[in-house]
Each structure stands twice: as structure tokens, then as C-alpha cells.
Amino acid sequence: MPDWDESVDHAPPRRQVLTTTEKQLALRNALRYFPTEQHASLAGEFLQELNTFGRIIMWRYRPTAYEMKAHPIQQYPAKSQQAASIMLMIQNNLDPAVAQFPHELITYGGNGSVFQNWAQYRLVMSYLCKMTDEQTLVMYSGHPLGLFPSSSDSPRVIVTNGMMIPNASTQDNYERLNALGVTQYGQMTAGSYMYIGPQGIVHGTTITLLNAARAHLGLNGDEGLGGVTFVTSGLGGMSGAQAKAAVIAGASCIVAESNAHAAYKRHQQGWLSTVCEDVDDAINQMVSAAEQKKPLSVGYIGNIVELWERLVERGIRVDLGSDQTSLHNPFQGGYFPIGYSYDAAASMLSDDPEKFAHEVRATLRRHASAINSMSENGMYFWDYGNAFLLEASRAGADIMADNGRFKYPSYVEDIMGPMCFDYGFGPYRWVCCSGDSNDLKVTDDIACEVLEEMLGQSPPEIRQQMIDNIRWIRGAGENEMVVGSQARILYADDEGRRRIASAMNSAISSGRISGPIVL
Template sequence: MNEFQEAILKGIPTKLPAKKPLDPNVSHAPKRKDILTPAEKKLALMNALRYFPKENHDLLAPEFLEELNTYGRIYMYRLRPDYKMVARNLEAYPHQSKQAAAIMLMIQNNLDPAVAQHPHELITYGGNGAVFQNWAQYLLTMQYLATMSNEQTLAMYSGHPMGLFPSHKEAPRVVVTNGMVIPNYSKPDDWERMNALGVSQYGQMTAGSYMYIGPQGIVHGTTITVMNAARKVAAPGENPFAGKLFVTSGLGGMSGAQPKAGNISGVITVAAEINPKASRKRHEQGWVDELFSDLDELVIRVREAKEKKEVVSIAYEGNVVDVWEKFHQENIKIDLGSDQTSLHNPWAGG
């Protein structure tokens, strides 16, 4: 048995690992609202400390309170594993059930820094689409999955493993639900409060269900949208795509497919992204062809592409409003304008 398998089977270690500093090489979630009352902060700490024996509470309580005050959430960075977070071959996972091993693979894919939007805050996409609320939940869930049999089912609620229950081989290995709240308590601030308390999370569609497949999941719909929009504004007999300029914003987990959709459609795409880590990730992964951070250079490149009727996608690192204003000043015609922001989280989405 190797170190990775031993770590998975250990779950939350009896001897706590050293406190971990924030990794500057990874994109981190923005600070959430400081929305809890003093009494609610005490409850949030109690909810977080329930994963640990009492002898660790004196050490962890001030640390978790610091995280809550600094970030608006308790992520338990100390417990983030040292092993590489990447989907492995099934046989690399300790398991009694191959179905459970497959779920471990899916979880690690969702948290892979090459995939996830804010991996150390366990956010896969959309700004707050969470796999787990904290690293204790991750460790416990992986331990359960490694030790369960095909005669058991793991019940999950908002990242919290409720426990293993007797079932049978034809039953689901895992039953997952996220963010189960009633309408009267489902306003954005209600979500913020419940998430900060550690009692509910927004799992999006494929983050909290462990099945995220990246921007490829929305290439098709985005491509059809761009193509039909171009056809709609084209003059009779005109090629609706060649040399046409598509300006949009967003290169995060929900919007990273836009440049590829533009290329498939045969247009020139300029996608503005305010987070350099997101734009560079998409460039490294081949979702966007070129990167610019200077508006004057961007103007020169777009003029060249329009003149040659190139099919090219360009990421601009900055605010899309600046792009629109600059193109207006430079008399560059924008044929198609769009935006792909997470409407559930417009200020910190992805």
C-alpha cells in the first residue's frame, strides 16, 4: 500500500497536519459576505468542530474563526491533502467497491487545479459551485468510499457525509443532495448565511454531484447560439461568419467554451476576463488561441484579423467595458455582443 492509499484510508488524521499557508499559484475564491451575527459565528464554529475530538478544539477554534472572519467561510485549509489532486486510475484507489472507486476518481477530477475554478476552496465552477464545504468533509467522504462495500449506500448532504447505510448491489452507491432549502429562505443572503454556518452549500449541477466535465459541456449550445446570432444579422447572400467580430466576457468554468464556440462558428472572438488565472488556464488548455493585456495591441490584432477574415479567438485580460469603449473609439464594428456570467452569482461567478 502506497502513501496515497494510506492517506485516503486514514480519513481525518489523528495527529493534525501543520497549518498551511494560502498558495499564491492557485486561483482563490473571493471573500464572502461577513453576514453572521456573533451568536451565529459561534454556531458555525460548533458545526465545524464536530468533525474533531475535543482535545483538538482549543487549537482549531481560533484558527477556524480566523478563516471565517477573513474569508467568510471555514474551509479548514490545514486539512488540504499533500498528495496531488488529480483523477487516477481506478486501481490506484483503495476500495472494496469499483463503483465507489469511480466516485473517488470523479471527486478528484472536480478538485483538480487544472479543472476547478477555486480548487483550495473546493469550488469547481460558477463562483460558488462546491464539491464540499470544507476539507474535513472531503477526507471523511473519501474514507467512506474506500471502505464501503456494494451492499452499502453513502448518503451525502451539502458535502457532509451522513453515513453508510445498508442497501444492496443494485442500489445507488451514493445518494447526493445539495442546498435543500424552502422558498421562503432561499434569497441570496439566506444562502450566504447557511453556507457560512456550514449547514448548506450550492452544489451547482455537476460540482456537488461530482460529474463536472469542464467547458466542453457547453460548447454545443454556445456554438449554436453564436452561429444563429450571426445568421440573424447577416445581409442577404453574405457569409454570416467570415471576418465577423464576436465580443463577449467570461473565461471561467461556465464560460470558457465561448472562444472554442467562436472558432467552430468561424468568427473572430474577443473574450474579456478580469481574472488572469482563468484566462491563462484557458489559453494553456487550448480553449483560446491568443492572450492580450494591452488594449492598443488588441485593436491592432483585431483589425488584422478582420482584414484577413481570420478564424481566431483572443482573450483580453481586463474589463469587457473597456473593450467596448475602446472599439467604439477606434471605430471597430462589433457584429455580435454577449456575456456569459453566472446569473446565480453575478459578482463572483465563473
């Protein structure tokens, strides 16, 4: 049995949602992976996990004989290079440097799962070792249905996650079915094996900040955000991009994070300038940096509402504000209530879930009230697609306008839609499977060459987007964004994606790039 590792962050225990009869079903579902003669010895262990953590994780099957990370592709014992690349991507999603709760198989977002348990991981890796280029592995919420005959032009893996009948698709039903072991929430890139660390959304976040300032603070296209202040929350797998993006754009910011482990992890990885546990110290550092037009990201270890309310009390004007707490999962650890330490709130979540939910709703009401006060003082606030406005409205917060709509826009409708998505620009990610940082540098150079060639032919309405993207890829290496696999994020349109991919393919054929690339 692997030892409990305190060096990695662990998911808080989930609330108990199963009846005694349902727990028996959860055990049967877990034991199906093992020979009948092993059931008696495993059943008690799995039941203890279910009673302690609210789910069966199968700790004993977590691998410890090798390092969990993206290894160079040639090190994977696979018959198919495509299968080997999938093994690389899976292990990157579970790398302790990358994943939020690696030993619980959660990559980001509090519940974005790669698999439901370690037996599924081991089975899938075994299948991928055996797979040929004329087979397809079919996955259902972490459960491998098996290898099926297909053609070399077919997908090597078909993945579904979170399959719920819409009429029964409630939070309570999902939590029950997840505890039973029959569904999981894979987020966008956790359960699909495509996560590239916090870098995954940092380009989009940088573009969001730049265009929010251009539209609402009157900055022109060539200006950085020197002197601009930004306050938000979340230093997790996705939200952690905010601090790095703010510094790249030139702003000074505070990012609140309840989980000290997450904050210090981002600081150690170079994604956060400094960490503070005193709210006034955090505010003073942001204000001082803004006065000097100095890029700075301050990680405040504490509740975001404490930060907002203190900013209101001190009369500090903030230019830009948002939120990236995991409010898609408000009552299972995605959002923590004010007035409690992280550990105390985590204990309340499992010991007294009704009180936890009550405190979360009360905190959301205070959260919205503080944002309203800051907005009245000139701050531009947007919803970052994390369900903040939705959950605040459900909690009874003052978040609705007189016309029945939300007071604040989402970043899609107000910023990224008009500037990027409407023109076909979106996140384009690639991973250099050799693990060689020089290969990544070559791909950066190739992408820059392609975009510079395209810029001269671009219509006026997308010239600024092209200029932003060229500036981004030129500075990508020096911004030191790699966490885990040698990967890159770049916003590109359809033509840009195809031309960059073709150029990278030619570079692999000529030997300029030493190994295959996952797009």
C-alpha cells in the same frame, strides 16, 4: 499545515455576514467532525479562517501527499468500482488544472462548491473506500450523512445541494447559511461530481454560435464563421468554453476577463489564442483576423464594460455578442465593477460590501447601455443564462422593451431551444476511467459510427443537427479539448445516447476499450 500556494488561483474573501452568536454556531458546526479533545486547538484556527475568508475551509486538512487529479480507476483503494469512479470524478473536480479555486473547493462559477471544507472531502473519500455495491452514500450540501443499506441497482451516491425553504430563499439568507456551514451551492456539476473541465459546454457553445449566425447573419448550414466577430466575457470554468468554441466555429472573438490568472490559465491550456492587456490591441487583433477570415480568440484582461464602451467609441461593428460573467453571484465576486483593478475590487468586496454592490449596479447600467449602442449598430446579442438581463434590470439598466419584456432573448428561447432542446438534443458526457487517451479516441470513433448510421434515417427537421454533431465528434480529438480526465461532450438525443452507450459497453466487453466509462 499546507503552505499557501500562489501557483493556484484563490477565491476572494467573502463579506462578513454572521453575528457573534452565529459565528459561535458556525464553529460548533465545523467542530462536529472532530473529537471533543481537539476542539480547543482547532477552534481558534477555524475562527481566524471565518474572520479572514468569510467561511471555514479547514486548510490544514487539504491533502498534499498525493496529486489532486483524476487517477486511473484501478489506483483507487475501493471495494466497489462504482465508488472508485466517484472518487475519480471528485478528484477531477478539485484538480488545479480544472477547478477555478481548487484549494477553496470551488470548481467553477465563483461559488460552485464540491464540499464546504476539507474535512468533508476526507470523510467522503473514506466512505467511498469502504462502500460496497449494496450501500448508498447520502450527501447534504457537502456533508456526508453516512452509508446506508441499499441494493446493487440503487444509486451509489444521492446528492442534494442548496436546499433552501423557498419563502426564505434570498441571497442574504443563503450567504448566512453558507457561512454557517449548513448549505452550499453546487452548480450543476461541481457538487454532483460530474464536471469535465471547460469542455463541458464547448459543444453547446459552438452550436449556439453557429445557429446564431445562421438565424441572424444569413449564413447557411455548411458555412463556418470565417469573418464573423464575437465579443463576450468570462474565461472561467464554464465561460472559458466560449473562446475555444469561437475558434472551432471559425470566428474571431474577444473574451474579456478581469482575473489575469484565469486568462493565462486558459491560454496555457490551449483554449485561448492570445492574451492582451490593452483594449485597442485586442480590438485590432479581432478586426484584422475577421478581415482575413481567420479564427482567433483574444483574451482581454480587463473589464468587459471597458471593452464594450471602447468598441462604441471607435464605431466598430460586432456581429455577435453575449456575456458569461457569473451574475448568479453578482455581489460575492461573480461580477467586478469598472474602474477598479481586480485586486482592489476583491478587497472592496470584503471590506466595504455595500460600496461594492453599489459599484456593481452602476457598472451593469453602463454595461447595458453599451450593448444597446452596439445592437443599434447591427449586433445580435443574447443572454447566456447567467442572469445578466435579470441583474441589469434590478440595477435599473435600460434593458426592458416597451412590452414589459427584456429587449434581448435568452439563448434557450431563441437558439438552443428551437434547434436542439425541442427535439431532445442535449449534452451527453462521458469519462474514460482508465485515463488512457486511446480509449477516448475509440469512444469518439464509436460515437461517429453510430451518428452516421442514424443520419440516413433522420427526418429532415433534425438533419442539420445530426450533421453538426457528426462534424463535432470527427474533429473532437484534433481540437484538443481534454483538461483533466479523459472526457468528451457530445450533443445527442435519446436514441443517440442509448445506441452510443450500448456500443461503448460492447467495446468494453470485447476489450476494444480498456476500462469502464462514466456516463
